[in-house]
Amino acid sequence: MTDVTNELTLNQTGGASAGDFIELLKPRVMSLVVFTGLAGIVLAPGHLHPFLAVVAVLCIAVGAGASGAINMWYDRDIDAVMSRTVKRPIPSGRVEPAEALGFGVTLSVLSVVVMGLAVNWAAASLLALTIGFYVFVYTMWLKRRTPQNIVIGGAAGAFPPMIGWAAVTGTIDPPSVLLFLLIFLWTPPHFWALALFRNGDYTRAGVPMMPVVAGAAATKRQMLVYTLILLPVAAAPFFVGIAGPVYLAVSAILGLMFVGCAVRVLRADDDGPARRMFGFSILYLFLLFAVMMGERLINGGWA
Template sequence: MTDTTAVFDQNPEASFGDYVALLKPRVMSLVVFTALAGLVVAPVSVHPMVAFTAILFIAIGGGASGALNMWWDADIDSVMRRTQGRPVPSGRVAPGEALGLGLTLSGFAVVMLWLASNWVAAGLLAFTIFFYAVIYTMWLKRSTPQNIVIGGAAGALPPMIGWAVATGGVSVESVLMFALIFMWTPPHFWALALFMKDDYSNAGVPMLTVTHGRRATRVHILVYTLLLAPLALGIAATSIGGPVYLAASLLLNVAFIRGALRIWRRDESAAEADGYAVEKSFFKLSLYYLFLHFVALMAQSGLAAYGLGGW
């Protein structure tokens, strides 16, 4: 990690938007959505005020981990085109400010979630922040091409936290929601790595495209997509699944496998010729894939509340 204080001294004072950007609002939105899904599909009803405050503190915890990530990764963020404009590498926010904000919000979110719900949910949130900020950001990201595979656990925990808010514990269903995101993360980010070209190699990040080559990355995307499909479909057989979810999952997995096959068949000359159109399309599809799976779970839960849509 390099010192960006000198850069900061040459730039104007940070705006409110810069501090919001530190919290990675796009990532935070995924955390909020999947945590809400875990809470909604849980078999225990939660008072609306408890649900609202719990999701709020989960969001703050997710944002806190984003701030810690930006503090530590300022050096490589300054090299990568995709991240050069972030508040710390651009010098709009001092590294110490990012660190202080991340630590303060982390402690606040965990304590308040404990008070608002239970210690299991708070413990899972604390572990999520620690895993993302320390295990993934400080260790895995720069040391192994399995960074995205193992590090994906941090992004996969929010539905378990939401479930724990409602039930006070962990179950097969919440573990399967975790597994769905965990297995989805590698093909999602490897597709991004394919069309980001030299960003990761320039930053010295051992992404699979850098360490094993782009052909191997295409193979890995297909393999993980094929492993993901039965897991996603298997959720239909649990207490949170049903015919509505199964139908949605079938359509989504057919499209996802088709996209992975198209990526697998491609070579670099074809990809460069059309500006990585297939890879970019698969990356966008991956966002819809995850979002619509959790929408289907919530729709199935809503129907079940009225005695409809079950097996």
């Protein structure tokens, strides 16, 4: 694929606005990353000064946004041919590629350095690993080469609770790894639901998402498998002591609903169930972490 069309588009406009640079940060994606990073801080044993907790959350947010900006710089050619992404700042010509790259790299360095100096270097190292994994492993290596791109690359989105945990403890402990696994296993059914109803976009862009390479039927079967594996993993925080009985009940109910979504997708001949599963998957993860944090705060675990 050439960059000719993209470069012609880029030459059509003038300067970028502040809103364009905010859009480069992928704020919708960032919001979930920030929420799970905050969960790591709340659930970790020990205490972090509220000001430092805010700094840690901001560093996670900025680091995630910086990764998004670099991702948009690298993927500007395929973004220009996908209906979901064609209006992004770079393919629409509102931001020059070099500006986006410089913006992303600068924020990446600043987020890691501030995290290290203000909080601790264990959390900063995990943040650096997260940014590097998303940019180099997922965006530059896996995304255009394998249908397992989102399975392996999804690890980048699973690190924030570990970063938040390390901000408090300075360590990587088994409960934080469990939080990582929860998001890691949630990512394939979440993202493949999107890929099913955006299959045409990925086909035009030449991105080997699972529905493009293996077909819709095989993708739907794998989505069901992941939701079934997720059931015991989602319940595990109760058994390691970082969640209570309310969480256990909620995780069971939500987990069965998530499996039900996957079954409906498997049986469907249209995109409707996949769209609904994608929306529910976001609510599913949000509620799991919200209940964990709620129980922790109600029980006076973070004060």
